[in-house]
Amino acid sequence: MSWARSSDMLGERLGFIAGETTLDQNLSTCLPESPLRSEGCKQVRIILTPLSATGGEGHYRHLTQKCLLEEFSSCEESSGEEPKAKKACTRLSDRQTRAVTCSTESRRPASVAATASNDLEEEGDSESETPTLDNYSTQLSAYERKRLKNITENAKFFASLKLFESAERLRKITTKGQPHGIRTKPTKTETKPICRRSMRLQRVDPLGAPLPELRPQPEPSMEEHPRLPPGPLQMIPADRDQETELTEGFLNLWARISQETLNKAEKPVACNLESYKASLRRMVLREDAVAKVVKNRIHSVAIHPSESRTLVAAGDKWGQMGLWNLDCKLEDGVHVFELHSQAVSCMHFSPFNPAHLLSLSHDGTLRCGDVTRAVFDEVYRNEEYNLSSFDFLASDASTLIVGMWDGEVAVVDRRTPGTSAELSADLNSKTRTVHVHPVSRHHFLAAGAGNVNIYDVRHLKQHGSSPAVSLVGHTKSVASAYFSPVTGNRVVTTCADDKLRIFGTNCLSSLAPILTTIRHNNNTGRWLTRFRAIWDAKREDCFVVGSMSRPRQIEVFHASGELVHSFLSEDYLGSVCSINAWHPTRYIVVGGNSSGRLHVFRE
Incomplete structure (x- = not known):
């Protein structure tokens, strides 16, 4: 594996550990010209210790990076001198680890970020300076710096609105005077249906002119119909x-x-x-068999x-x-x-x-x-x-x-x-x-x-x-x-x-x-x-009764409950015949309604 490929894998691994994908992963651009490229080294293996998935403040304190170089060329191993590439890799690994840790701590609570900073100071290289947030933020991408700035501004804006304080005041107002644990059902506002009235009920003629008011006619009373004298x-x-x-x-x-x-x-x-x-089906109601016989209800x-x-x-x-x-x-x-x-x-x-x-x-x-x-x-x-x-x-x-x-x-x-x-x-x-x-x-x-x-x-x-x-x-x-x-x-x-x-x-x-x-x-x-x-006087098991059904009719039932026949007439029967009577020997039925009218069904 080449040195450039190892650098790319290191950047990808560090970005995955820090939870970011916007870091500059082309680490080969920041490295000096390495003598290993010209001398044809065999292989570079980088072993990284990942962060725990469970997360916690203690896990951030043990952030360590180790860069081990193995299987160098035989000439370097025999000389017994530490290769310059190994020193450069170690310093780069420490610096990159601190930068990623700082970028991650910018989104953690203050206590966790401070702890991680202290750990970095203790574990840092004695030859490098103590890292700060400003120093490491310069190593972030432009998108990440803009994102951090937006988060800070949004936090200040929402803090200025004081939403939590307002919600708490409203909660105290609504719950004041009500016993705890009792929920009141809100009252529903009833909407009255719109009642449409015909022109006749509105007392308006078809041309729109108002009709004259009708005087209510009181129902006849017992005083208006005195008792007739006794006798024939x-x-x-x-x-x-x-x-x-x-x-x-x-x-x-x-x-x-x-x-x-x-x-x-x-x-x-x-x-x-x-x-x-x-025989009942042959009984019909004709026009000359309907007449108003009395003035009032029968x-x-x-x-x-x-x-x-x-x-x-x-x-x-x-x-x-x-x-x-x-x-x-x-x-x-x-x-x-x-x-x-x-x-x-x-x-x-x-x-x-x-x-x-x-x-x-x-x-x-x-x-x-x-x-x-x-x-x-x-x-x-x-x-x-x-x-x-x-x-x-x-x-x-x-x-x-x-x-x-x-x-x-x-x-x-x-x-x-x-x-x-x-x-x-x-x-x-x-x-x-x-x-x-x-x-x-x-x-x-x-x-x-x-x-x-x-x-x-x-x-x-x-x-x-x-x-x-x-x-x-x-x-x-x-x-x-x-x-x-x-x-x-x-x-x-x-x-x-x-x-x-x-x-x-x-x-x-x-x-x-x-x-x-x-x-x-x-x-x-x-x-x-x-x-x-x-x-019906002609039979032992059939009777007649009025009906409220539409179309208006007079019904005949059998003693078993069967509807035997219904007397109907679309042209001449349009009201309820409450009182009915049979002819004792002929097929004739008479029905009387509430306007004094008789309807005679016959063969």
Whole structure:
């Protein structure tokens, strides 16, 4: 190996030990012309002691460099004199080691640099002077000197900013007054969503001009609808301008079709489920089968059992009763009577004599419209304004069971003179609907605030009547409960917990099990009448109920929970029909909405 190559390796090794790569590695340029080059020496071996990788202050104190020359030429070994090249190499090695050590210590802490400087003074050559930082910095490259200068200036700049002192003051301010170890969650600023309003709500016409302010119309109150006087009322239409001949012709038609129905008295023929579905699919809603019958929200609907004519009745929120004959023109077919002052919550044509239409209102009166005498008789009167529903106890409709909001029921006999009850009993629960068993007619259902019970009218007491069977499982108030029309072996309930339940009532002396539970949206809100699931009188296992789904529809379910059919009409049905009723023998369904309008689906 040549002397120039050995010098290059020495510079590279020293630069690696000091952690720098910018030292001048061409050490051959700083050496004098060596006699070894001309005399053809064999080999120069340089052994360096590396720094420890673990690092520490003690390791820098033992920085030593040794330059050993071996295997010189035989002429130099025999003369016994120390070669001049060996002396030059030793002095160069010591000087270069001190320079690299000084360059490395410029980036160490002051204590470490001072220790290394002391070691260099002790171990240095006696013939050389004591090295200083300025002396050795001159041996660095221009890039290294510039780098050291930048580091010094940056350190002075950051020291002048006093960042650590400012951070400490802020930390003391934020933590002042707060207990240690407790972190408070920052409050989020809520951004209010931008609500867009239509021009109609902004009271602006399409051209941008403001519309005149509308005066709010208050809802009618009980003072505006006083209670009607007791006693019978004549069948006089509410619209006094209506022709008397039309009213008389309608009443004659009602009496005639009632007599025809009594003479026939045919029972519906049962069919299988597939034939029943096909019949429901043939039922449609036409334009002439939609009409506004009463002014306000409909609370009850009834259908005359005639086979030849279609006559429907509806009762609204403020006591009006509307009767509509669908077999004539609309302007001549609707007749409205005012016979109550509050909501007509229950209405039935008498199954024994369809010429009688009985209606019950929240105003505390139960009336019977007798078309043969053109009068509305007062059957029962309660001064406390708390009647809710009624049903026929006897098959000849001579006795009635009347439910009240405060949990009482009354047995009324129409054959007894006067408007008082024959029997009153307390059921200890709010009663919305009552319904009599179709076979065992001394049993009746009472549904109300979360309780559905079956009572025996023979065991009623004035205080503390006990039910024969309780239908448990409801979590909120129950709007209705009805026996199946043929055998009474099932009961369907409509509950505010958005469920329709089917109970088995084969045995009326034990607990009735739940057969089916159907998820159904019953949240009608304030402005809609609550749903009531009603059995189809032609079948034992199907019932109809209103729906909140879109498009608007009326739904028919099977007792197993299957949705049998949905009555739809994109053109003529655009509202929720809360109250619905079946024709007892024909395929006719009537739905009433909250604007007083009836929708009649038929074949």
